[in-house]
Amino acid sequence: MLQSALAALRQQVWPTYAGGACYQLAVRTAKRKHLRIAARRKREMENKLKAKEKIIEKTFVPYKIRLLQQNAPKVRYDELLAQQFPFTPTDNVWFQKSYMKRVCSLDEALQFHREACHPTVLNIPEAPLLLDVELNMKTDKEKFLDTVQGLVMLPHTEDTRVRRSVIAFCKNIEDQHKALEAGADIAGGEELVTKIEKGEVKVDNIAYAVSHVDTIVDVLRLRGILKKALPEKKRGMVGTDMATMTRTFATGIQYDSFKVRGELWWAHVKFPIGKVNMPDQHVKENLEVFLKSVTILKPADLGFILKGVLRAEGSTEEFVIDLQPYIPKVEKVKKGKKGKTDEVKFVEPATNVADGDAQERQAVQA
Incomplete structure (x- = not known):
């Protein structure tokens, strides 16, 4: 219990x-x-x-660039205009705001600018000519190029009064003298490379470095010292003509691309190709040299250069010109192990085409 x-x-x-x-x-x-x-x-x-x-697995993309990619336009501005104005004028007089801009030849654009810049009109007969080139920055892997930049030595131009510090590497003494006469600050061979490695020669103020083909192996030892000034064959800093390379990078005209309207896949380059009072042949030769320098930067894509607009400084007139006759034809050559290295080969140089041929091609395309 x-x-x-x-x-x-x-x-x-x-x-x-x-x-x-x-x-x-x-x-x-x-x-x-x-x-x-x-x-x-x-x-x-x-x-x-x-x-x-x-x-x-995912690569890092900065926040600002990620926003640009989300809001960037997927269609070119000209394509949007072509959808809004699909018709072409049937008469020789029309309202420009109701139609797309007519594509004219280079000779026609030069003549139009000379008439607008005449002393009896705007009175600027020596106005510089600026070419605005639109580029396709897309790559094969659905990415885009950030910038396109380079240096060009035009065959017909006045003194630009631009002086850059250049160092030249070559073994031949004659090539060293040619580089110094062309504007190089320092020129030398393997001994110069050794002095730079030991710190006996300072290269802090050197903007560019050019190298001969027989010296590039030794120059590669200075990769950590020269950094961005290291010679690259793609940029035209490695070759055999030391005088031309030195003159180009010492006093050449520099161009750099820029993007507008939040576009990522397309960019623009503005470049002076001459003056209004220059002969047509001189302007065409300057244009060919500039387009060759741009084409070599991305030759694999056929549609790299999309459009060209010619303007005269001090005038509001602008004309879309046909650049196809002046763009050099290139092909991509595979070199190296398993064909991984690409090299550019120009099939044929750009040739001047008569205005009648340009107008006939424009009519066929229309």
């Missing part, structure tokens, strides 16, 4: 006493709770591992 009374008292007074119903219920609840916590922690660890794998 006493034992049964004590057992009943334990269940009533101490419900959590070992062996009681409440105690067993609390134990089962605690077990289920800990099992749920352990399962949740396991899921969280698995999710973290998956997130790390995704982060490793």
Whole structure:
């Protein structure tokens, strides 16, 4: 009797006493709770591992560039205008705001600018001619080029009064004298490379470096010292004509691309190709040299140069010109192991085409 009374008292007074119903219920609840916590922690660890794998696979893109990619237009501005104005004028007089701009030849554009810049009109007969070229910056892997830049030495131009510091590397003494006469600050061979490595010759103020083919192997040892000034064959800094290379990088005209309207896939380059009072042949030769320099930067894509607009400084007139006759034809040559290295080969030089041929081709395209 006493034992049964004590057992009943334990269940009533101490419900959590070992062996009681409440105690067993609390134990089962605690077990289920800990099992749920352990399962949740396991899921969280698995999710973290998956997130790390995704982060490793994706390349880092800055926030501003990511916003630009999301909001960048997918269609060219000219293509949008062509959808709005699909018709072509049938008469020789029309409203320009209702139609697309007519593509004219280079000779026609030069004649129009000479008429507008005549002393009896704007009185700027020596106005510089600026060519605005639109470029296709897309690549094969759905990416885009950031910038396109280079240096050009035009065959017909006045003194630009631009002087850049250039260092020339070549073994032949005659080539060294030619480079110094062309404007190089320092010229030398393997001895010069050794002095630069030891710090005896300072190259902090050197803007560009050009190298002969027989010296480029030694110059590559200065990769960490020259940095951006290191000679590259693609930029025309490695070759055999030391005088031309030195003159180009010392006093050449520099161009750099820029993007407008938030576009990522297209860019523009503005470049002076001459003056209004220059002969047509001189302007054409300057244009060919400039387009050759631009084409070599991305020759694999056929549609790299999309459009050209010719303007005269001081005038509001602008004319879309046909650049196809002046763009050199190139092909991509595979070299190196397994054909991974690309090299540019010009099939034929750009040739001047008569205005009648340009107008006939324009009519066929229309």
